[in-house]
Each structure stands twice: as structure tokens, then as C-alpha cells.
Amino acid sequence: MDHITNNNYDIIVRNKMNQMYKIILIKIGGNEMTKKVLVCATNFGVWAEELQAPWDALVKAGFDVTLATPQGKKPLPLQISVDPDFIDPMLDAIPGANPKVNPPEVCARTKELVNGDEWSNPIKLSDAKMADYDAIVGTGGLGAMMDLAPNKYFKGLIYEAYEANKLVGTLCYATAALLFTRDPKNGFRSIVSGRRIACHPRAWDFEDDVTLDLWGATEDNKGTDAVYSGFLYPLEDIGRDAVGPGGLCIGDPLATRDNPRVIVDWPFVTGNSVESSIEYGNVIVEILNNLEKYKK
């Protein structure tokens, strides 16, 4: 101790204390900052990438991610959404558009997730409590029009998140849930009245009958034999109605993988369609990691 003056000793101790204090802060902060995210998916056929991409982004970001479905069963993808050779009939009719919407690596990764255990034990939407999560993230697919967007528990969770000022994300047709969630405190207008949202473009809505055949179906989890007459509702049109004259509902038929369309209007993060799935996941990660910048 001879060569250490009192002054020096003081500084060394203080530095040591500061280091420990920092470590303690990081530990506390680390726990607080592990955001809890509730991801919701349909049991009647997800569009593979619309669940896979945000799922992988949120998990990779280190968030605590919980999956919920209407029946509490594994969310299975539509067969056409894990077929790399599938040609989207609507995009096929648009000059210059790429109708091959399912990259092989996305199909493979989705099948890996379906065959694995990660999605095996979702909770039921009716058991989820928004108080347990920092954000709710809806994912799309033809099945979502039937059992997710109109689902009173999903709408209830969204309304709770909205009231608690927590991030609400929806992609593609899951955005219908925002239109269907009504605010009794605002004349039963939609919660996105006056807001800016993205949604599946009118020009891409199917016009022919479509079935909901699932990839990886089992006797206990086989989806439904229902045949839709095209899609179940014209999302862009009822979206425009719901946001009203002061809002903006953009179904972007020019969106591509290279130029995706995701719109943030806190607390809402909305994505166009499958081509914007990766961007949708990334934007949610960015916002949850920088809430001081985005939260209003």
C-alpha cells in the first residue's frame, strides 16, 4: 500500500465500485430489456414466410417470444406457401411482377420450423394476457381471415395493447383485425381511424376459389375444408373506409422483396404482404430496441 497514496486508493476503489455498479446495472437492465413478444398465428393456414420471417427475427434479436393460436395447436402453413414452384395467379397477370413468391430457402426454413418443436406448444389466444407482454405481433395467411382477424380474443388483446400503448404489429390480412377492433370510446370507429397503415393491395386479392390445404396436416390438426370465393373480404377497401378521410391505408402493388412496404404509426406497425415479411420482423425489432425513439 506504500506506493498508493490515499488519493490514488480512493480512485481505484471508486473505479472498482463503478465497474461493479455498471455490471449490476447491466444485469438489472438486461432483465428489464428482454422484451416479451406475443406472436399470433392462424390454425387454418398461415402464409409460411409471414410467420417464419418475423418469428426468426424476433427470436434472433433475443426477445422472449411466445406463440399463440386460436386452438392452441401448431400453426401449419398453407401448402401453396411452402411450394417454391407456386405461381401467384394475381401477380402472374401483372407485367413485370415476380409471381414466384416463395424462395426455396424460405420454404425449407419453414418446413424445418414445422417439423421441429419450436411451434409445437403454442398457448391458446383465449389464455393469453396482454399484461404479460410488451408487444403483440399478428401474422398473415388465408386462414388468418377466418380464425384470427375476427377472433374476439385476438381483438381483445390488440385493444388492451392499444390502451396500454404497447406495440401492435400486423402483416398482410392480419391487419383486418385492426379494422375489426372498434373503440367504444370513439363512436365504435376502428382503432386505426385517422392512422396510416399498410395492407394487402386490392390488385393482389385472389378472384377464384381457393382451398386451405395445410402442409404437415395431421388428423388432430387438419385445418378446414372450407373453400373461399377468393379472399373473405377486400382488405384495402375496408381499410380505406376504416382509416377515414384523415388516415391513409396503402396497399402497395409495387412492393417487392427489394422494396418492401412497412408503415410505422405508433403503436401500429403494419406490413403489405409476404414480400415485406422480413422487413416487418426487422422493423419490429428495431422499434422494440429503440422505444425511446419510436414510442409516442
Place this chain on the structure above:
Amino acid sequence: MAKKVLVLATNYGSWGEELQAPWDALNKAGFNVTLATPLGKKPLPLAVSVDPDFVDPIINFNVNPPEVCARIKELTDGDEWANPLTFKEAKMENYDAIVLTGGLGAMIDMCNSYNVHKLLMDAYRANKLIGGLCYAIASLVYTRDPKNDYKSIIFGKQITAHPRAWDFYGADWDFTYDLYGATEDNKGTDVHTPGFLWPLEDLVRDAVGENGACISRINASRIDPEVHVDWPFVTGTSVESSIAYGDLIVEVLNNLDKYKKDGPYNK
């Protein structure tokens, strides 16, 4: 000359009386009535809609009179509904009016059908009567006019809507579409949904806009039904207004000089 009327119904479960009552009224009036369904198969009623003991859990009311159930079963068991056209085969130029009928199934295979929208748009442009009852009115909400910035064809109109307070959103999510008279070839769908597929009153309010009106009367009843004419639209609230809906369409078609207003619409 007898008026020609095209009646549309779902293959996934009509609400019995919402097809039977206007059907019987239009036939009794002597019109030439043609039936069309999505698949060209006989439109079967939901089993709950022909059960006289069924009590609507939302309004706690016995909504199916025994004589109505008996008549629906008679029609279902008989041949009158046996050979409908498909929606795709029907051409609006062959008819003077189009009449939509309700039921939960209509939400899946009728309301957003491209072929139904085409029929409705053709009728709208040609200034022909368009009837909508209960949840089938979503078909009007979903039919968009490209010549009016894709607003609904009911924009600015006075339209009835199944009241929000009557919408089914079950205790859990199980809501099945079991049919009366199902056969192997015509069995409907095994789907179950979390109640109704959309909030009709809210969507109608959005679609008609500030200068229109959404009429959702929760005290509409059999003795005081709610139907409304805002040419070319004749609309009715729900099952309790089925008879009044059929009668009003007959009245309007028999007195077009009184009810018909100038069209065509954005031709």
C-alpha cells in the same frame, strides 16, 4: 310481363327463413324467380335455423317459429331449390332484380365472391333493384366502384345492418356450420369460426360514409320489422325482417314508377 328475379343463397348454410320468406313472397307475387348458389348445389339451411327450440343466445329469444321451420324443411326436401345456377353462370342482363339472402355461410362463399360482385355491379350500372338481407349486406359493402375511387356501391346510401349488439362472438371460438338435409355431395363445410367473421354494422357505417345512414335498430322484431328502400337498394335487418323484406321487394317491383329513381350509376 312477369318480372325476372335472381335470388342468391349460400351453400355453406343459409338462415332458413332469410331464404324461404323472400322466396315464397316473390313466387306468390307471380314473378319469374331463378335461384343461384356458389356451387350450383341446393342451398341448405343451418340446422339451428330450422330448430323451433333454438333460442338465440344473444337476444335470448326463440327466433324460429315452428311453421317457418316446417315450411323451410318442405322446400329443402322438395325440388324447388334442387337445381340452382352457379353464381358464375348467372347473367344480370337476364333479370330485373337481384335479391341476396342471408345466413352465416354467406360470409364464406358469397359476400366477397368475385362473381357476386360482378352481378351486383352489373345490376347497379343498369339501375336494377338490389336487395340485401342481414349479413348478405356485406356483399354490398364489398362491391366497389372503380369509377368512384373504389368506394362501396352503398356510399352515401341509407342501408340497414344487423346490429352490433346481436353479433355472435361465442364464449370460445367454436361456431359450426352444420346443415339440415346434408348429403355426401352437399355437406357444407367443417369450418368453425370465432363467431361472425366481421362486425357488419361497423363496416356499413364506414362504407356509407358521412352522408349515408346505417340503420341498426336493436328493437326490430317480427311485429315491427326494419326494412328500407333507398333505390336501387332494398335492405332488411335480420331474420325477424325476412317476411317484410320479401314483401317490400314485391311492392317495389310492382310499383317501379313510384320507387325507381334515375340511374344509371357511373356507367
